[in-house]
Amino acid sequence: MLTVFTAAAANDPVLRTQARERTVPIPSTITPVPGYPRKLSVFKIAASKFWQVRCWIAGRTHRRSTQTQSLRMAQSFARDFYEQLLAQSASLRIEPTPTSSVVLNDTITVKPQHTFAAMAAQMMANEQARVERGEFSAGSLKVLRNRLDAHILPRWGKQRPADIDHAQLLAFTQYLSKSFSTITVSQYLVAVRKILTLAVAVNALDKLPEFPKVRVQTNSRGAFTPTEYWQIMRTARKLQNTRHPDSDSTLRKSYRLRSAEYTMPPDVAWCIGFMVNSFIRPSDLKTLKHRHVEVVRNGNTYLRLNLPKTKSHAKPIVTLQPAVRIYQQLTQHYSAKNLAAPDDYLFLPHLRDRAYAHWVLAFYFNWVLARTGLKLGAHGQERSLYSLRHSSITFRLLYGQGIDLLTLARNARTSIDMINQHYASTVTGEQNIGMLQSRRTRQHSPSVTS
Numbered sequence: 001m002l003t004v005f006t007a008a009a010a011n012d013p014v015l016r017t018q019a020r021e022r023t024v025p026i027p028s029t030i031t032p033v034p035g036y037p038r039k040l041s042v043f044k045i046a047a048s049k050f051w052q053v054r055c056w057i058a059g060r061t062h063r064r065s066t067q068t069q070s071l072r073m074a075q076s077f078a079r080d081f082y083e084q085l086l087a088q089s090a091s092l093r094i095e096p097t098p099t100s101s102v103v104l105n106d107t108i109t110v111k112p113q114h115t116f117a118a119m120a121a122q123m124m125a126n127e128q129a130r131v132e133r134g135e136f137s138a139g140s141l142k143v144l145r146n147r148l149d150a151h152i153l154p155r156w157g158k159q160r161p162a163d164i165d166h167a168q169l170l171a172f173t174q175y176l177s178k179s180f181s182t183i184t185v186s187q188y189l190v191a192v193r194k195i196l197t198l199a200v201a202v203n204a205l206d207k208l209p210e211f212p213k214v215r216v217q218t219n220s221r222g223a224f225t226p227t228e229y230w231q232i233m234r235t236a237r238k239l240q241n242t243r244h245p246d247s248d249s250t251l252r253k254s255y256r257l258r259s260a261e262y263t264m265p266p267d268v269a270w271c272i273g274f275m276v277n278s279f280i281r282p283s284d285l286k287t288l289k290h291r292h293v294e295v296v297r298n299g300n301t302y303l304r305l306n307l308p309k310t311k312s313h314a315k316p317i318v319t320l321q322p323a324v325r326i327y328q329q330l331t332q333h334y335s336a337k338n339l340a341a342p343d344d345y346l347f348l349p350h351l352r353d354r355a356y357a358h359w360v361l362a363f364y365f366n367w368v369l370a371r372t373g374l375k376l377g378a379h380g381q382e383r384s385l386y387s388l389r390h391s392s393i394t395f396r397l398l399y400g401q402g403i404d405l406l407t408l409a410r411n412a413r414t415s416i417d418m419i420n421q422h423y424a425s426t427v428t429g430e431q432n433i434g435m436l437q438s439r440r441t442r443q444h445s446p447s448v449t450s
Contacts, residue, residue, distance in 0.1 A: 022045060022046040023045050023046075023047050024046075025043040025044070025045060025054075026045060029043045031043065033075045033078045033079060033082070034075070036078075036079065036082060036149075039055050039056040039057075040053070040055040040082050041053070041055070041078075042071070042074045042078050049069060050065050050066055050067055050069060050074075051065075051068060051069065051070075051071065051074035051077075052065055052066065053066055053074065053078040053081050055078075055081070055082050055085065057086060062081075062085055066078065070256075070353055070356055071256070072256060073353065073356070076145075079149060083121045083145075084121075084125060086117070086118060086121035114199065114204045115157065115158055115160060116156040116157055116158070116159050116161055116164065116195065117153055117158065119196075119198055119202075119204065120148055120195050122202075123194050123195050124144070124145065126198070127144060134309070139283055143187075147187070147191050151172075151175075151176065151188065152188065152191060152192060152195075156168075160204075161195070161199035161204050161205045162205050162206070164192075164209060166210040166211075166212070169189070169192070169209060169211055170212050173185060173189065173212045173214065176188055182214055182216045185214050189211055192211075193208070193211060196208055222376070222377020222379070222381040222387055223391040223394040224374070224387060224388070229272075229276060229391060232368050232369065232374060233269060233272055233273060235368050235371050235372050236264075236269035236272055236364075236365075236368045237269045239268075239364075239368065239371070240264050240266045240268065240269055241264065241265075241266070242264055243262055243263045244262055244264070244367060248262070255363060256359075257360070257363065261360050264364045264367070265348060265360070266330075266333065267348050267361065268365060268368065270326050270329065270330045270347070271365070271385075272365070272368075272388060273322065273326045274323055274327070274346075275385070275389060275392060276388050276392045276395070277319055277320040277322045277392065278305065278317065278319040278320070278323045279317055279389060279393060279411060279413075280305065280317060281386070281389055282358070282361075282384075282385040282388075282389070283358070284307055285346075285347050285358060285361060285385075286347070286354035286355065287307070287345075288305070288307065288345065289342065289343055289344060289345055290331070290340060290342050290343075290344055291342035291343060292305055293327060293346070294306070295324060296318075301324055302318050302319050302320065302321060302323070302324065303318070303324055304317075305317040305318070315410060317411055317412070327346070330346060345357070348360060362385050365384070392412075393412055393419060396408055405419055405420075
């Protein structure tokens with residue numbers, strides 16, 4: 001009897017063709033997306049070098065290519081794909097409750113039964129539309145999505161919005177406070193508020209619950225002193241083209257580096273010098289192309305950076321003169337490899353996955369900080385690539401000759417308030433003792449002669 005079930009099917013010669021097998025998921029590559037139902041997964045097929053995504057929603061299987069070879073990026077694409085499908089399938093219609101009697105001149109209002117996850121998916125679709133209109137940055141949307149995936153949806157995804165009250169929000173706040181800063185906790189609550197506000201708008205919730213009050217304490221990123229800056233610059237130059245000391249297995253599995261990036265590229269040293277002399281954000285490193293850069297030589301020599309719009313700022317950035325020399329060095333280096341065309345990226349232009357390129361720069365910058373012992377600032381704050389931007393603005397406040405905050409803020413694509421609260425928070429009176437003790441020169445009035 002067993003042979004009946006183990007024998008080949010009569011239509012196997014038709015179905016088990018090579019063309020079909022090339023599109024069948026490779027079993028060993030099927031990978032679930034953390035924090036999401038197991039019906040959402042990514043996998044590889046023999047017919048493509050890219051990861052694929054599939055999920056079961058609304059009675060059918062949805063599949064699509066992620067157009068990336070990175071598992072991390074494929075899982076991020078899968079989250080977007082799943083949320084868009086969930087938002088499309090979520091019905092916002094109000095269905096009446098069956099009743100045995102008819103009440104004249106009266107309307108029975110029944111609240112739709114939406115889960116918190118369905119509301120979150122619709123909210124993300126709304127925020128995506130804001131990104132397309134230019135009202136919300138793609139980076140902020142990604143941060144919002146990460147927060148949903150990390151702690152919000154695993155906690156409340158299957159519940160109804162009406163079940164989330166002040167007590168649950170307070171418990172959530174206390175849970176987050178054990179691991180995160182007050183500003184991060186506050187931003188998590190903002191994400192929850194967006195979802196519940198949408199629930200009120202579609203009549204799935206009567207009113208917003210009372211949210212806990214969180215007093216935000218800002219901790220500015222630790223800037224480097226000039227001595228520390230030159231120390232990390234010299235170390236980065238010394239370590240370029242040096243293989244990372246960790247094993248191949250660790251670099252591949254723990255840090256998701258490809259074998260081609262097991263050695264530190266010269267771009268790390270260029271990146272350090274360029275950021276300190278150009279005021280740009282780390283996120284600009286992965287989008288900056290040669291077409292965005294213009295070398296200006298008049299009374300002063302500098303670069304004019306016409307970067308894509310970031311955080312509602314679109315004005316050009318002008319750099320300090322050392323940035324010109326750094327730009328010329330990296331241009332000369334990549335021109336020999338035919339990677340310095342207008343549409344080529346400045347840093348690691350051979351890596352088309354720009355999120356991965358940014359990760360490589362950040363990974364090796366952390367190695368430099370580890371080698372120099374400068375990962376932590378004087379007050380224990382962790383340093384990262386963003387500390388270079390912090391240093392750039394701080395150096396101008398300390399050593400710029402009479403620079404005003406408005407000019408500095410506009411050129412750095414930030415606000416005066418942000419400089420006062422964050423970037424200038426480490427500037428002390430003693431550091432500008434010369435300016436504090438300076439005296440105006442006495443101006444003599446011209447004599448009046450009759």
